Amino acid sequence: MPDALQFPIIDLSFPDRFSIANLIRQGCVDHGFFYLVNHGVDEELISKVFEQSSNFFSLPIEEKMKLVRKNHRGYTALYAEKLDTTLTTEGDSKESFYIGPLADDLNQWPLEEDLPSWRSTMETYHQKLLSAVTKLLSLIALSLKLEEDFFEKVGALIEPLAFIRLLHYPGDLNSSSEEIFGASAHSDYGMVTLLVTDGVPGLQICREKSKQPQVWEDVPSMSGAFIVNIGDMMERWTNGLFRSTLHRVLQPRQDRYSVAFFTNPSKDCIVECLESCCTESCPPRFPPIKAIDYLEERLRLTYGL
Ligand SMILES: O=C(O)CCC(=O)C(=O)O
Numbered sequence: 001m002p003d004a005l006q007f008p009i010i011d012l013s014f015p016d017r018f019s020i021a022n023l024i025r026q027g028c029v030d031h032g033f034f035y036l037v038n039h040g041v042d043e044e045l046i047s048k049v050f051e052q053s054s055n056f057f058s059l060p061i062e063e064k065m066k067l068v069r070k071n072h073r074g075y076t077a078l079y080a081e082k083l084d085t086t087l088t089t090e091g092d093s094k095e096s097f098y099i100g101p102l103a104d105d106l107n108q109w110p111l112e113e114d115l116p117s118w119r120s121t122m123e124t125y126h127q128k129l130l131s132a133v134t135k136l137l138s139l140i141a142l143s144l145k146l147e148e149d150f151f152e153k154v155g156a157l158i159e160p161l162a163f164i165r166l167l168h169y170p171g172d173l174n175s176s177s178e179e180i181f182g183a184s185a186h187s188d189y190g191m192v193t194l195l196v197t198d199g200v201p202g203l204q205i206c207r208e209k210s211k212q213p214q215v216w217e218d219v220p221s222m223s224g225a226f227i228v229n230i231g232d233m234m235e236r237w238t239n240g241l242f243r244s245t246l247h248r249v250l251q252p253r254q255d256r257y258s259v260a261f262f263t264n265p266s267k268d269c270i271v272e273c274l275e276s277c278c279t280e281s282c283p284p285r286f287p288p289i290k291a292i293d294y295l296e297e298r299l300r301l302t303y304g305l
């Protein structure tokens, strides 16, 4: 049995920004994961989000299907999504609900009379998370020896494509297939993801994706902390220095709820390998891409469109 994983704990309020930036760099190079504490998001708000998430997923399926995913916002039913696009089995055994950028009016909301304060809770959470991520990205820029406002300057934060994903993994599914996962193996697509879970285990990472057989290690939740992971666009920016680590969620034996916050750059932002991460012996591994084109292609593959 490998030892339990130990990720660095990043304190977003710590005054010595350079030492925190170094710790972030270590977490991103070694694991692509770290914990974030003192992030400025109240425990009480997080509890409310979990309560409202459970209220929504408890609705009858016909009600949930009225808000079925359009423009990548709204409800996706059990087995509708398959994060590991190489699997031939049916989709992942989870249901989810996406809430995207608040400004563009594309989100779908349950009726206020059905779920009072649902929309305002999610909107507040979206705003708070975006503000925590903006602070975190300035430290990530420092950790790459860039100016703190690098991600602003390249236009990543003009209107970031930031999504809340409420997740519910039912615990009472009797599946005969070993190949059914709550969330099958994948890496996230964007810059960074901030995840909070209800403490029910299931999340695992595989640090060496090409090594066979793959070794999967449990990621423990930490009370009061976000689990942060690097996504593929950040891996591309850093020419592979920061890892976008493969992860998955096992099908749990009891209900499991989690809430992910995915941050992608603004749609027209160009993601290209940083000069400081390239050398003659380590040339750029990824061509430049426009954030929206990359994101749309990844979503298309995930939903089998
Ligand atoms: O539910 C979790 O713990 C992780 C979810 C996840 O990896 C994702 O939604 O991308």
Ligand SMILES: [Fe+2]
Residues within 6 Å of the ligand: 186, 187, 188, 247
């Ligand atoms: Fe993920």
